[in-house]
Amino acid sequence: MxxxxxxxxxxxxxxxxxxxxxxxxxxxxxxxxxxxxxxxxxxxxxxxxxxxxxxxxxxxxxxxxxxxxxxxxxxxxxxxxxxxxxxxxxxxxxxxxxxxxxxxxxxxxxxxxxxxxxxxxxxxxxxxxxxxxxxxxxxxxxxxxxxxxxxxxxxxxxxxxxxxxxxxxxxxxxxPAIPGPAGIPLDPAHSFERAWMIFEDAARSAASFRSSRDYAQARLDDELSESVADPSTRNSPAVVHSQARAQERCAALVAEAQRKFDGETSQLADELRAVDPLLPRSLATFESSAWTKPVTGSAVTDGLRLGELSAPDLGELRVPFCVHYPVGRPLWIVGDPAEAAPVVAALAARMLVASPGAEQRLEVVDLSGSLRTFTEPLGALLAAPVVSSASDITARLTALSESVDLAEMAARSGIRDTLPEPRLVILGDFPHGYGAEDAARIVHLADHGPAVGTSLIIVGDSAAADSDPGVAVLERIAQQVPTSGVLTVSDPWTGNDWILTPDRLPDHPLHRASVLDSLTGQ
Missing domain, CATH: 2.60.60.30 (sav2460 like domains)
Structure with missing residues (x-):
């Protein structure tokens, strides 16, 4: 066998x-x-x-x-x-x-x-x-x-x-473990591929390090077990010496693996620093010069940065985690609305600049006012006033659903010049204040909106999924991003788990204002 x-x-x-x-x-x-x-x-x-x-x-x-x-x-x-x-x-x-x-x-x-x-x-x-x-x-x-x-x-x-x-x-x-890309021009339409190449390099480097470390520990365990197999000699000086040597060999193997991994981590960090200014804003960090320099061209980018990946046993290694854009399903930011607001703002900012050739409009439900610091500077991008009263939610969702249906009919008829401009819909405080039929309307938007340029971010608690079938459907189809606790992501190359830390809009008022001003061309 x-x-x-x-x-x-x-x-x-x-x-x-x-x-x-x-x-x-x-x-x-x-x-x-x-x-x-x-x-x-x-x-x-x-x-x-x-x-x-x-x-x-x-x-x-x-x-x-x-x-x-x-x-x-x-x-x-x-x-x-x-x-x-x-x-x-x-x-x-x-x-x-x-x-x-x-x-x-x-x-x-x-x-x-x-x-x-x-x-x-x-x-x-x-x-x-x-x-x-x-x-x-x-x-x-x-x-x-x-x-x-x-x-x-x-x-x-x-x-x-x-x-x-x-x-x-x-x-x-x-x-070199990873070739540095400094000076290599990036095609904005294929930047997501570059980001995932970096993630793959990091995943394989981490897997190799863990493999070497596990090998050293398995070898040590085997040698220590062998040293005490004979009860008559297990406490002898010779056995103590052999165990010490086994520990030294294990430490040397781990140190060699760590040296190699540290070198690869350093090169990955250099690559990320070199490539960050070249990435489109939807994939760049908020520290990137991409957010301050004039935007040229109208190429549609193919990716959206959600945050950073790390692992407790991998030290300082941090790699960006990105998803395809347009996003084919809703993003559900799970947590208290006030705590979630900087995460929502970071995602929304990147989604708003992901299609520079077709300016997106904002549709926002914000009952608690937690998103006010984000929406107030972006008044020029609002397609309609922010919904701040629960009594207005159903009417807004109905209007959005009808708009999506009309856009689908126009697309099927080939009348594309009548399609509405792309929209980013942010539904805050969900499901509190939403009516019994509103979850079904949101599911309709999630199913039909992406095909006609309507993206969806849901903000709130998912606990109601246990008792509300509509919320349960949304929980199943959405990409959930918790703002507290731990979200693990398994890489597709080695199957190892990573911890996702969602990006947040910058804390510093001037830095935050600079990012938001760039969305409206100020």
Missing amino acids: TVHLVPGQNAPLPSRVLRFRAVDATPIDVSVLIVDGDLRALSSDHFVFYNQRRAAGVELDVDGTVLLRLDEVDAAAAGVLCVVSADPASPNGSSMLAREGLSATLADENDRALVVFDVPLVGSEAAAICLEIYRRGTEWKVRAVGQGYDGGLAELVTRHGVEVGEPAHPVVEEI
Whole structure:
């Protein structure tokens, strides 16, 4: 039965004769390091690669398969590291391993696959340790590693105690984890793609760091368990010493992973600083010069920034979280209206500038007055006075629904020059003060509005969803953004969770006024 490993996971090996193979989307070389308990090569003769194909118990075939006879491996060896590296000298070769597609297999003497490990990479690595085959008493086990090295095979083997001269294949000393985009022109219509490329880089970097850290901890746990397996020696000085060494090895592995991750985080931060002034306002931070310089052109942007993503174990790493624009479903800002107001204002400001070629108009319901500091400076953009009385809500929603229906009829008839200008509808204090049928009208706006340029932001509490079917439908179809508590977002590349902190309109009065003035061209 084949076992599919994840980083740090180990498995027993039922066979002493093994075949190691690896495949990648780009040409690769396979090599092996025979190491001691500190993961240091026993000698340069214990490095098996394309220019030195044999060592005791290890043989590298010309087809890239490594044959391992574990009973013949040097008795001083604690383990064998199975390594892959990019082969830029081959046709279609690359100086880096492919971001996706690297898979390592360990088979028995009959070529039956025992373990498979799909190696997670950031995309900057030129070499990686796939598997560690290690002794445990008289038995052997295998552990998934997945540790990458940007400096290629030369860096990898040097860090494991092998002195190397000039490599047979050209190796880049330090391949940047993420290329800086400074000076690269951005197409405003494809800025969302750039933002998600940065998110993907961050997600893969974080996954690689966590994988390396988990591997180090799993290895430590395994070694500590092994050290106390014999009750007669578990309190001996030798065991205490071996445990201390195991702790040191774990700390060294984690420190190396942290060093690599910190470097990638620094490069990501540099990239974000470089690209922020080039982004359209709908995707830029409020500190960006995009909010103060004159707007040129009328290209429609394709993204909307909601906030920043972070994770407790990732230190200072922060990346923007953006969604496609136009937004195909309502945004529901969940929380107390007063607390939610800066978040609503930030989203609304970005939505109002997302289509500079077609100026949007505002329709606002604000019973509590929590949005007044946002709506009062934008009087020129209001399509109608702000609804401040509950008695006027139904009439406004009915008028909006009828307008959407007429716009749909005009669009179906091909009479596009009669379509109303795009509208951003903000429904504050929901569901308090709204009538029994108002939720159905809002659902109608949510279903039909986006096709004719009507976007929707709902502000308020979602607790009524438990008892009100209309509110429950809205809760189901809306993108909820809580203003308190924790909202986790799973990235689509590694499945790891991130915490979303929604953006807020600037606190400083002058900065806030500058942003709002830019919406009306002042």
